[in-house]
Amino acid sequence: MIDHNAILRLAQKRLPPKEIANRLGLERRQVAGSLARLRKNGEAIPEYSRKCSRKRCRVSVEPHVHDNLTSFADARGCEVSEIAALILDRVVLDDLVEAVLDDGGADGR
Secondary structure (H helix, E strand, O other): OOOHHHHHHHHHHHOOOOOOOOOOHHOOHHHHHHHHHHHHOOOOOOOOOOOOOOOOOOOOOHHHHHHHHHHHHHHHHHOOHHHHHHHHHHHHHHOOHHHOOOOOOOOOO
């Protein structure tokens, strides 16, 4: 059974249909159908944020890191791996790798 209220709550947080489907164990078409029905019935459902939707390589993170990044990803309407990739991009582009690692450099000094 599809929980339309759960879909509505997540959609109002601007999560994309794919993410809503993943979280609720549904198919994306079920979520899309539910959203269409909800909109037709007058529910105010904002368009989801596409800030993080650029094509990129996936970044795998440890479970505790994933947990810590979840709220940041939710706020931006993207997946944790996408927010991790955005952070990694910024660290590299701003030449902060050595500062983040803080291990004395490649030669260990």
